[in-house]
Amino acid sequence: MSNDAAATRDTVLIATELADARAATTFVAELLDSVSDTQFDADSLLLGWTRRHVVAHLAQNALAVGRLVTWAETGVETPMYESREVRDRDIDETALLAPAALLALFRSSAAALDAAWLALPESRWSHEVRGGQGRVVLASATLWMRTRELWVHGVDLNAGAGFDALPERMLRRTLGDVVASWPAGGIRLDLTGPTVESLGDQGGQASISGSLADLTGWATGRTRSGVSSPSGAVPDAPRWL
Structure with missing residues (x-):
């Protein structure tokens, strides 16, 4: 592939x-438009977090991913978070905002990140940065990093949308990420539907069956609804993130 063709491919991929x-x-x-001010205090799907915390996290995550984009643009190391403790404190403090202020921060932080991506020179998308889990990735990976965060935590809002609301492509990519993070030798996932597919350890002693949406919900630790196991009891999924 020529350099021009590769550059065109990369540009199309980033645009997508x-x-x-x-x-x-x-x-x-x-989803947030459907949540009243008083409903922000209701529980999310994440233990110990209200909907406020989920929105606060998404706002702070946009700012954190934006710092990685700045790192890519300038070449000056700018971590997502100073520490796990600072991250958690920022979420807790942001969650105390009034609903209107919390929504405004979600929108403004998302818009600022979008603008930062648009402004990033083509040559800087291949600059290496370090994600929140310590893994070194290309700046282009920040796009999916943020996208996955939004889809999964959108479900976590517990505001009427389950994993079946996610596009199939997003489900497949998310589930693929989760399975890839598991230690070797353990679980096989059997996707039911028009065609039967298997993911994970094909020789695994444990197997879990369900639709793509239900398996994604189980694998991310959100729900056991719709999944089954030949052994009867459905185990907890390995910890993810």
Whole structure:
């Protein structure tokens, strides 16, 4: 492949992933539009977090991913978070904001990140940065990093959308990420539907069956609804993130 062809491919890929991030932002924004001020205090799907905490996390995550984009643009190391403790404190403090202020921060932080991506020179998308889990990735990976965060935490809002609301492509990519993070030798996932597929350890002693959406919900630790195991009891999924 010529350099020009490779550059064109990369440009198209980034444009596609930018569109995916915007679609995920819209997904969350529309869910939040359906939540009244008093409902922000209701529980999310995450233990110990209200909906306020989920929105606060998404706002702070946009700012954190934006710092990685700044790192890529300037070449000056700018971590997502100073520490896990600072991250958690920022989320807790942001969650105390009034609903209107919390929504405004979600929208403004998402818009600022979108603008930062648009302004990033083509040559800087291949600059290496370090994600929140310590893994070194290319700046282009920040697009999916943010997109996945939005889709999954949109479900966590517990505001009427389950994993079956996610596009199939997003489910497959998310589930693929989760399975890839598992230690070797353990679980096989059997996807039911028009065609039967298997993911994970094909020789695994444990197997879990379900639809793509239900398996993604189980694998991410959100729900056991819709999944089954030949052994009867469905085990907890290995910890993810």
